Amino acid sequence: MPLAVxxxxxxxxxxxxxxxxxxxxxxxxxxxxxxxxGPNGGGKTTLVRIVLGLERxxxxxxxxxxxxxxxxxxxxxxxxxxxxxxxxxDAPATVREVVSxxxxxxGGLLGPMRRRDRExxxxxxxxxxxxxxADVPLRTLSGxxxxxxFIAKALAGQPALLVLDEPTTGVDAESQxxxxxxxxxxxxxxxxxxxxxxxxxxxxERFVQRLVLVRRGVVFDGAPGDLPGLWHDPSHTHAxx
Amino acid sequence: xLDTEFMRLAFGAGAVVGVLAPAVGFFxxxxxxxxxxxxxxxxxxxxxxxxxxxxxxPVLTALVAAVVGGVAIELLRSRGVxxxxxxxxxxxxxxxxxxxxxxxxxxxLDVGLFQYLFGSILTITRTDVAVIATLGAxxxxxxxxxxxxxxxxxIDEEGAQVAGVPIGAVNVAxxxxxxxxxxxxxxxxxxLLVAALMVLPxxxxxxxxxxxxxxxxxxxxxxxxxxLVGLTVSYYADAPPGGTIVLVAAGAFGLAALGRALxxx
Numbered sequence: 001m002p003l004a005v006x007x008x009x010x011x012x013x014x015x016x017x018x019x020x021x022x023x024x025x026x027x028x029x030x031x032x033x034x035x036x037x038g039p040n041g042g043g044k045t046t047l048v049r050i051v052l053g054l055e056r057x058x059x060x061x062x063x064x065x066x067x068x069x070x071x072x073x074x075x076x077x078x079x080x081x082x083x084x085x086x087x088x089x090d091a092p093a094t095v096r097e098v099v100s101x102x103x104x105x106x107g108g109l110l111g112p113m114r115r116r117d118r119e120x121x122x123x124x125x126x127x128x129x130x131x132x133x134a135d136v137p138l139r140t141l142s143g144x145x146x147x148x149x150f151i152a153k154a155l156a157g158q159p160a161l162l163v164l165d166e167p168t169t170g171v172d173a174e175s176q177x178x179x180x181x182x183x184x185x186x187x188x189x190x191x192x193x194x195x196x197x198x199x200x201x202x203x204x205e206r207f208v209q210r211l212v213l214v215r216r217g218v219v220f221d222g223a224p225g226d227l228p229g230l231w232h233d234p235s236h237t238h239a240x241x
Numbered sequence: 242x243l244d245t246e247f248m249r250l251a252f253g254a255g256a257v258v259g260v261l262a263p264a265v266g267f268f269x270x271x272x273x274x275x276x277x278x279x280x281x282x283x284x285x286x287x288x289x290x291x292x293x294x295x296x297x298x299p300v301l302t303a304l305v306a307a308v309v310g311g312v313a314i315e316l317l318r319s320r321g322v323x324x325x326x327x328x329x330x331x332x333x334x335x336x337x338x339x340x341x342x343x344x345x346x347x348x349x350l351d352v353g354l355f356q357y358l359f360g361s362i363l364t365i366t367r368t369d370v371a372v373i374a375t376l377g378a379x380x381x382x383x384x385x386x387x388x389x390x391x392x393x394x395x396i397d398e399e400g401a402q403v404a405g406v407p408i409g410a411v412n413v414a415x416x417x418x419x420x421x422x423x424x425x426x427x428x429x430x431x432x433l434l435v436a437a438l439m440v441l442p443x444x445x446x447x448x449x450x451x452x453x454x455x456x457x458x459x460x461x462x463x464x465x466x467x468x469l470v471g472l473t474v475s476y477y478a479d480a481p482p483g484g485t486i487v488l489v490a491a492g493a494f495g496l497a498a499l500g501r502a503l504x505x506x
Contacts, residue, residue: 052403054399054402054403074405075403075404075405076404076405078403078404078405079404080399080400080403080404081400082397082399082400090270090271090444090447091267091270091271091395091447091450091452091453091456091457092447092450092451092452092453092456093396093452093453094451094452094453097392097396097452097453097454098396098397100389100393101392101393101396101397101400101401102400102404104389104390104393104394104401104404104406105401105404105405105406106404109387109389109390109406109407110386110387110390111386111389112389113389135452137451137452153397153400154400157404
């Protein structure tokens with residue numbers, strides 16, 4: 001069975017001579033919960049964009065479920081929470097409207113939403129604990145609740161791979177704990193493959209199966225228990241291969 | 242007021258444009274492309290000039306030019322040839338410059354142009370109203386069919402792209418809808434004011450609404466109200482209809498902002 005994510009010898013620069021990523025190898029099995037961390041500017045968001053096929057490596061290969069990521073044919077199985085996710089526009093979109101946007105690709109583009117899609121949206125909202133505020137404008141909620149809303153949006157498409165880029169930015173410590181527990185529940189209950197990317201491992205370190213430390217290249221890839229103490233806060237790491 | 246046919250026709254055309262312009266403008270505002278209607282309007286001016294020069298219906302040539310301009314802005318922006326505001330500026334200035342050169346070549350650089358620049362709803366004919374109503378209904382039908390997709394992309398374009406939504410086609414569709422709206426609105430409020438009718442009702446509605454859908458519905462209601470009230474005021478005050486409609490929409494925005502400020506106290 002192909003890996004959910006398979007990067008082999010991936011290098012990338014946004015312009016000639018620039019090396020944002022160099023010779024990165026990373027494989028993620030279906031059903032794994034993996035955290036990727038590293039200092040700001042270390043190439044994490046670029047890694048995410050390559051995994052999702054939004055950028056093509058200048059060298060090496062990036063595969064999603066065995067297919068080249070940039071022309072992956074089953075995109076609706078991807079759930080994505082972008083860095084500093086924020087609502088487009090000024091209209092006060094409710095939690096339900098935002099989560100419904102996550103059902104777009106899977107539910108069809110034309111006409112009103114079908115009943116089954118509405119049920120899946122409601123389920124995703126309940127799963128992240130926002131059932132009581134489903135019809136409240138998302139931007140009026142706390143930072144932690146907003147991130148839960150965006151996770152519900154990603155879940156509404158019933159993803160096989162959930163990619164979260166800096167999901168705890170602007171979220172207080174208590175909400176970070178509850179977000180980490182929520183992700184653990186999704187992983188355990190739904191078997192979703194999760195790629196969690198952040199500048200630090202934080203609360204999620206207790207739940208993941210593997211930690212990957214990226215600083216232009218992969219400088220650590222292993223079980224949380226094997227991570228040297230100095231590197232638990234990767235934003236301050238001086239790690240070398 | 243409604244005893245005269247020209248006012249009945251004006252109200253008919255105004256009602257269609259009053260609903261359609263904010264319905265399309267709603268999605269442009271959410272995508273932070275409020276000025277795109279203005280850019281397309283300037284390209285439409287080149288179309289009007291070409292129509293005058295070639296002795297073809299200026300509304301028809303404006304429609305063609307507007308669609309080409311709207312799609313060009315979207316393609317330049319989405320393919321990274323130019324940043325969003327630069328793409329707009331490129332098409333915007335090329336359109337107005339081409340329009341001035343063509344209309345000058347046709348020897349028509351005179352007050353006759355005012356009906357296109359500032360609207361001439363009182364000279365609208367039954368045929369004009371039929372065309373506006375037909376294209377308006379098609380535009381509103383397309384929006385009804387695509388509402389969920391346009392709203393979803395406005396909420397999170399990159400997320401939609403990752404999930405496989407054909408963003409390029411969606412963007413071209415919104416560009417084409419904006420172009421049709423500009424061409425239809427040209428006779429009602431004029432090329433220079435059409436963007437106002439696409440944006441001001443939406444800005445007003447945003448200050449009053451409680452959800453995305455209610456913002457959309459309120460935008461159309463405020464647009465319709467602005468067109469009908471503006472026409473009525475212009476009739477009794479003997480003021481230019483296009484400008485009056487837009488001033489009423491601006492007044493609606495002022496009232497909505499005031500209402501929200503008072504509610505928040």
